[in-house]
Amino acid sequence: MDATEATATATARTRGRPRSEAARQAILEATRALLEVTTVRDLTIETIAKQAGVSKSTIYRWWPNKAAIAIDAVEAIMPRSRLAKSKSVSAALTEQLVLLVEHYRGPYGRIVKELIAEGQTDPEVLAAFRDRFLLRRRTVARDLIEYGKSTGEFDAALNSDLACDIIYGPVYYRLLVAHLPLDDEFSRALPKQILVALHHPGIYGFSAHP
Amino acid sequence: MDATEATATATARTRGRPRSEAARQAILEATRALLEVTTVRDLTIETIAKQAGVSKSTIYRWWPNKAAIAIDAVEAIMPRSRLAKSKSVSAALTEQLVLLVEHYRGPYGRIVKELIAEGQTDPEVLAAFRDRFLLRRRTVARDLIEYGKSTGEFDAALNSDLACDIIYGPVYYRLLVAHLPLDDEFSRALPKQILVALHHPGIYGFSAHP
Amino acid sequence: MDATEATATATARTRGRPRSEAARQAILEATRALLEVTTVRDLTIETIAKQAGVSKSTIYRWWPNKAAIAIDAVEAIMPRSRLAKSKSVSAALTEQLVLLVEHYRGPYGRIVKELIAEGQTDPEVLAAFRDRFLLRRRTVARDLIEYGKSTGEFDAALNSDLACDIIYGPVYYRLLVAHLPLDDEFSRALPKQILVALHHPGIYGFSAHP
Amino acid sequence: MDATEATATATARTRGRPRSEAARQAILEATRALLEVTTVRDLTIETIAKQAGVSKSTIYRWWPNKAAIAIDAVEAIMPRSRLAKSKSVSAALTEQLVLLVEHYRGPYGRIVKELIAEGQTDPEVLAAFRDRFLLRRRTVARDLIEYGKSTGEFDAALNSDLACDIIYGPVYYRLLVAHLPLDDEFSRALPKQILVALHHPGIYGFSAHP
DNA sequence: CACTAAACGAGACGGTACGTCGAGTCTTGGA
DNA sequence: TCCAAGACTCGACGTACCGTCTCGTTTAGTG
Numbered sequence: 001m002d003a004t005e006a007t008a009t010a011t012a013r014t015r016g017r018p019r020s021e022a023a024r025q026a027i028l029e030a031t032r033a034l035l036e037v038t039t040v041r042d043l044t045i046e047t048i049a050k051q052a053g054v055s056k057s058t059i060y061r062w063w064p065n066k067a068a069i070a071i072d073a074v075e076a077i078m079p080r081s082r083l084a085k086s087k088s089v090s091a092a093l094t095e096q097l098v099l100l101v102e103h104y105r106g107p108y109g110r111i112v113k114e115l116i117a118e119g120q121t122d123p124e125v126l127a128a129f130r131d132r133f134l135l136r137r138r139t140v141a142r143d144l145i146e147y148g149k150s151t152g153e154f155d156a157a158l159n160s161d162l163a164c165d166i167i168y169g170p171v172y173y174r175l176l177v178a179h180l181p182l183d184d185e186f187s188r189a190l191p192k193q194i195l196v197a198l199h200h201p202g203i204y205g206f207s208a209h210p
Numbered sequence: 211m212d213a214t215e216a217t218a219t220a221t222a223r224t225r226g227r228p229r230s231e232a233a234r235q236a237i238l239e240a241t242r243a244l245l246e247v248t249t250v251r252d253l254t255i256e257t258i259a260k261q262a263g264v265s266k267s268t269i270y271r272w273w274p275n276k277a278a279i280a281i282d283a284v285e286a287i288m289p290r291s292r293l294a295k296s297k298s299v300s301a302a303l304t305e306q307l308v309l310l311v312e313h314y315r316g317p318y319g320r321i322v323k324e325l326i327a328e329g330q331t332d333p334e335v336l337a338a339f340r341d342r343f344l345l346r347r348r349t350v351a352r353d354l355i356e357y358g359k360s361t362g363e364f365d366a367a368l369n370s371d372l373a374c375d376i377i378y379g380p381v382y383y384r385l386l387v388a389h390l391p392l393d394d395e396f397s398r399a400l401p402k403q404i405l406v407a408l409h410h411p412g413i414y415g416f417s418a419h420p
Numbered sequence: 421m422d423a424t425e426a427t428a429t430a431t432a433r434t435r436g437r438p439r440s441e442a443a444r445q446a447i448l449e450a451t452r453a454l455l456e457v458t459t460v461r462d463l464t465i466e467t468i469a470k471q472a473g474v475s476k477s478t479i480y481r482w483w484p485n486k487a488a489i490a491i492d493a494v495e496a497i498m499p500r501s502r503l504a505k506s507k508s509v510s511a512a513l514t515e516q517l518v519l520l521v522e523h524y525r526g527p528y529g530r531i532v533k534e535l536i537a538e539g540q541t542d543p544e545v546l547a548a549f550r551d552r553f554l555l556r557r558r559t560v561a562r563d564l565i566e567y568g569k570s571t572g573e574f575d576a577a578l579n580s581d582l583a584c585d586i587i588y589g590p591v592y593y594r595l596l597v598a599h600l601p602l603d604d605e606f607s608r609a610l611p612k613q614i615l616v617a618l619h620h621p622g623i624y625g626f627s628a629h630p
Numbered sequence: 631m632d633a634t635e636a637t638a639t640a641t642a643r644t645r646g647r648p649r650s651e652a653a654r655q656a657i658l659e660a661t662r663a664l665l666e667v668t669t670v671r672d673l674t675i676e677t678i679a680k681q682a683g684v685s686k687s688t689i690y691r692w693w694p695n696k697a698a699i700a701i702d703a704v705e706a707i708m709p710r711s712r713l714a715k716s717k718s719v720s721a722a723l724t725e726q727l728v729l730l731v732e733h734y735r736g737p738y739g740r741i742v743k744e745l746i747a748e749g750q751t752d753p754e755v756l757a758a759f760r761d762r763f764l765l766r767r768r769t770v771a772r773d774l775i776e777y778g779k780s781t782g783e784f785d786a787a788l789n790s791d792l793a794c795d796i797i798y799g800p801v802y803y804r805l806l807v808a809h810l811p812l813d814d815e816f817s818r819a820l821p822k823q824i825l826v827a828l829h830h831p832g833i834y835g836f837s838a839h840p
Numbered sequence: 841c842a843c844t845a846a847a848c849g850a851g852a853c854g855g856t857a858c859g860t861c862g863a864g865t866c867t868t869g870g871a
Numbered sequence: 872t873c874c875a876a877g878a879c880t881c882g883a884c885g886t887a888c889c890g891t892c893t894c895g896t897t898t899a900g901t902g
Contacts, residue, residue, distance in 0.1 A: 056855090061853090138389075197403050537749075585803055
């Protein structure tokens, strides 16, 4: 949990030499630059240190691993999902999905999937990335869905967590498995098909174990 | 492409000492054993060689990287998805989904996600894993859906690729992001909610760029 | 020269906070304690600071290196050679030699040889150690020899520096090279054999280059 | 014991790739070159590797520490003490002593004392250095002394180990403590004074504890 | 009593080398 | 031709101290 928050913790540390903000920035900047030409996997603490003109120990003092640095580095520049001001919740979700796919098609998508990959080895990394990236956007969607339920646009019994999985799942599935492209056709067809499910209660209950 | 097929290619090699089947089996067996106690990431060619009583060069002669070995090793023991004999396509899909989730909850799930993670770095690994694991099951589902379309159970205009993404996407999403568990509640609620979408045409078209 | 004397210089510093005697003692005490369980080589400024509850900079303010601290720390507890009150100079020297060997057999011997070793790298360390430890004892011996020359016990032409080397040399040789132990047999046989040489003039002059 | 002999052990190793003699020579050569400009203490495995164009692991595979490399490196080029063909044993010893002092005045002396210093920390290093350098020369002297005893030139009851310590001790004492120089005056006066002691039995027995 | 100046603790900083590990390659001898 | 054994280069790992630095906090004597 504190893995990558050390940075954020504005521990009113009054004793000792204060942390060098310049070094911190240099590290994040170097990491950003390196991530444009390498994968998170090939990223190296040694290289970051060299590129940032910083000693390795300074890096190790503040970050537990390279993924944590990458998360911090990328966070600032990651485009946030804004709450869409659309006529309906359905329209807002659609809009968001289109933007997300567009976004993931590019370099951010590469980093996102590399960080998820990195997280498969280290639960803390996955948790940090999830909480600081994925859940932010997901919360926006959840709130939208809850609102939709309250206005009657969606079925009142809808499980909004499940709904989020149905909305985002296919996107991450394609992002990570890459069996098919994250193209415009996908981002347009997907919400159309999905939203049907959100409007109706889940009636087709064919239990596997009847 | 040739990443993991070297093994399979029964190139009618006639000259020289024939490949040692014993060595091949020992390598796969050792890998299987090691995968029970380590992640794919922490798996090491050196360790496999030692455990299998085989030289490193023998491994490098036949496999391009550890993921390829892991895929070969795991393939044999991965439970195959059988075509469910249910009354309806919906029921069959539901049954499959329940089994998949159950399956991914255990040790296989761990290996699957680790291999997908490994694939983010190496496209060949991802392709090999996808083609030899994921697509097999997906093809079963696609065929089911196509059959459902022909019988009128599903909308005839349904894009079956998209349908597969909607079915499997949420599962892999939870598997990899781990924001919520792959529990029974999920595996039961998911198909109920999703199947609605597959029965109807994607009517709710709120284009983001009208 | 000033290497380890900074401590002593009671520079009539009048302004500012006076040097903390408590810190100084704590450092020396910690060093003494650490030297019982580690070698001078493995001694660390960082460890001393921690053990003494003192900041590194306080140490660096007053000592140039760890050997200097070790010298200061050990000086107080090193047994001094007392001028023996024997019937003859020969007996006095013998007595001194026996005590020295006895002394060097124990933990002090270890520290002495480690400090000499440390001095091979840093001339200032060697000089400081030599002047504050070795030369003290040597001076006692030299004075004895000079006295012996004046009473006729030793040959008047004897070079007393050379004589000291002949007396002490074998002891340090065994201490440092450790080819043979510093045992009682040695400390008893050595003066017997050596004193012969000091009584006679160096007559056997077989020049290597005649 | 095997610390530095790994090199020598012509283990009739028949399996696997044979050790690279080229690498071995490059390492020793690089070490020799570096020792001309740095101390043994400042010598670095990393630097040796770089200079020799060899990987660190190759060095670590064959030597346990830098002192062991230095010993191997220096051994070949260290001038051996030849058995002097003089009229008498006394003359031969004198000649040897003069040469030794001359020898230790230069760069070899520096390395010798640095290796002895290094040995104070690591008993294996000291043992290796002692056995392969110091004892060789000492053995020559011991044999000479024994011969002198047999011809009646020296006292028959003379302990030749003790005699060696008396001969060499003062030299190493000056070498290591550096209170006085290893000059010609020293090397000429020393044997003259010492040989007196070797001709007579150790008669002046002033026991410290009568 | 306030002022000043040095010493103090804490601890961050850029460095350097450590010894280890694994990757992937190469070189033998034997099957 | 394959295989085992194992030596090779390469490069990054994470750690440990180095000696320096920048703080905020004592702790005297001086004005």
